[in-house]
Amino acid sequence: MYKIILNGITNKYEYDELIKIFLRPEEYLLFCDSDKDKENSTNEESNFYFHQLLEFNERESNALKRMLYEKLRDLTGVRPEWGIHTGVRPVKLVGELINKLGSMEQVIDKLKNFYLFDDEKISLICSTYQTQKEILNEPVPDAIGLYIGIPFCPTRCLYCSFTSNQSQPAKIQEYMDALHEEIRHTGRKMAQTGMYPESVYIGGGTPTTLTAEQLDKLLTEIKHAYDLSKTREFTVEAGRPDTITLEKLEVLKNHGISRISINPQTMKDSTLELIGRSHNSNDIIKAFDMARNVGISIINTDIIAGLPEETLQDFENTINTIIELGAENITVHTLAVKRASRLIDIDKEFHYKQALTVKNMLALSKDKLYKNNYKPYYLYRQKHMAGSLENVGYSKKGCEGIYNIRIMEEHQTIVALGAGGISKVYYPDENRLERVPNVSNFEIYISRLNEMLQRKDDNLFRR
Numbered sequence: 001m002y003k004i005i006l007n008g009i010t011n012k013y014e015y016d017e018l019i020k021i022f023l024r025p026e027e028y029l030l031f032c033d034s035d036k037d038k039e040n041s042t043n044e045e046s047n048f049y050f051h052q053l054l055e056f057n058e059r060e061s062n063a064l065k066r067m068l069y070e071k072l073r074d075l076t077g078v079r080p081e082w083g084i085h086t087g088v089r090p091v092k093l094v095g096e097l098i099n100k101l102g103s104m105e106q107v108i109d110k111l112k113n114f115y116l117f118d119d120e121k122i123s124l125i126c127s128t129y130q131t132q133k134e135i136l137n138e139p140v141p142d143a144i145g146l147y148i149g150i151p152f153c154p155t156r157c158l159y160c161s162f163t164s165n166q167s168q169p170a171k172i173q174e175y176m177d178a179l180h181e182e183i184r185h186t187g188r189k190m191a192q193t194g195m196y197p198e199s200v201y202i203g204g205g206t207p208t209t210l211t212a213e214q215l216d217k218l219l220t221e222i223k224h225a226y227d228l229s230k231t232r233e234f235t236v237e238a239g240r241p242d243t244i245t246l247e248k249l250e251v252l253k254n255h256g257i258s259r260i261s262i263n264p265q266t267m268k269d270s271t272l273e274l275i276g277r278s279h280n281s282n283d284i285i286k287a288f289d290m291a292r293n294v295g296i297s298i299i300n301t302d303i304i305a306g307l308p309e310e311t312l313q314d315f316e317n318t319i320n321t322i323i324e325l326g327a328e329n330i331t332v333h334t335l336a337v338k339r340a341s342r343l344i345d346i347d348k349e350f351h352y353k354q355a356l357t358v359k360n361m362l363a364l365s366k367d368k369l370y371k372n373n374y375k376p377y378y379l380y381r382q383k384h385m386a387g388s389l390e391n392v393g394y395s396k397k398g399c400e401g402i403y404n405i406r407i408m409e410e411h412q413t414i415v416a417l418g419a420g421g422i423s424k425v426y427y428p429d430e431n432r433l434e435r436v437p438n439v440s441n442f443e444i445y446i447s448r449l450n451e452m453l454q455r456k457d458d459n460l461f462r463r
């Protein structure tokens with residue numbers, strides 16, 4: 001057990017995030033100035049228990065992180081590839097550094113020597129940044145990202161931390177009625193303020209849990225409520241193959257949707273069963289065939305590196321099959337053991353154990369995808385990820401998802417509807433976002449809809 005003391009620091013949160021990459025929670029206690037009392041009582045009760053005391057007297061945040069990094073690297077042999085960076089958006093950091101330093105050479109130097117990034121990660125984020133710059137300009141102020149959430153799924157996956165619900169048809173219909181009201185309301189407000197959707201993303205949950213009629217009505221409401229004449233992209237996350245039918249795909253196609261997600265996660269049947277999905281790999285292939293036959297031109301897929309009981313060979317089979325199926329977008333996720341998931345109850349240290357396997361899986365996916373003409377175009381990190389690695393979205397040229405890039409860039413207002421939707425108002429002059437959340441429980445959302453609408457009026461549409 002390590003006892004780590006940060007003198008002159010009152011908020012230890014960001015340092016704790018860094019330490020967690022090296023040490024499991026039961027391997028250390030961390031104290032800063034604001035918890036001196038706790039430190040003293042721990043001294044009295046269990047001093048003998050600590051086998052090493054690490055004390056730091058540096059107040060400059062990044063210098064302190066570098067000291068922690070170097071000390072813990074030497075003690076544990078762990079070498080985090082993202083250096084001292086614990087944030088979610090390393091590609092955004094590249095953009096900020098370019099604005100500040102002026103040249104890519106200086107950015108690379110800073111990432112390497114100040115943030116202590118590994119060379120491979122530097123090359124990954126710089127290439128992702130460059131792809132983003134080629135595709136997108138800065139968003140114009142009235143062009144927003146529109147997110148619409150359908151918080152229902154047929155079953156709950158083992159690693160899910162989202163409030164996905166398995167609900168009765170009557171309840172789902174009640175939710176849809178409330179959602180339509182929010183769509184109409186925000187549509188009126190957006191028209192008054194001149195806002196329009198640059199991209200629309202219907203996500204979840206699993207939107208194709210809805211019936212074909214419900215999908216049709218939802219898309220009709222959207223079409224009537226918003227000016228879609230300048231919308232560049234409209235995505236529906238079909239997600240789970242067991243919810244996809246020909247009828248639903250035809251509804252999507254008839255409404256002009258050209259981009260959907262089909263999320264296999266893995267092509268290994270025993271893993272699909274283990275993680276609680278009610279479909280097999282054959283259903284995924286059938287869903288692809290159906291979507292292509294209907295004329296959907298862009299299919300996004302999500303796969304996960306580090307799923308329980310999967311080997312590098314299993315992961316390779318998955319990625320080979322998805323490439324053969326011709327998915328235009330492939331997002332390679334690293335398994336994260338999140339607080340609200342069932343997986344954390346089974347093994348809260350699973351992500352620590354998977355670190356090396358996942359590192360090899362990510363390297364393999366990068367190699368295969370580059371060789372098959374996919375390029376990384378968005379990237380983000382999450383807490384509790386195996387090996388503290390990353391999620392990377394790869395795309396064939398010209399098929400990149402605008403919504404995915406914008407949400408990571410944080411330079412655009414996002415209007416999010418439905419239970420769990422978190423709108424974000426972008427203030428360009430201050431380069432900051434302000435969150436305007438809806439409640440996440442769908443039943444509370446239905447009963448407090450008027451309050452959600454008022455909250456949007458007060459914070460999103462007050463100009």
Ligand code: SF4
Pocket residue numbers: 152153155156157159160161162164204205206239240
């Ligand atoms: S499909 Fe996604 S939202 Fe639904 S249960 Fe699985 S992980 Fe959660």
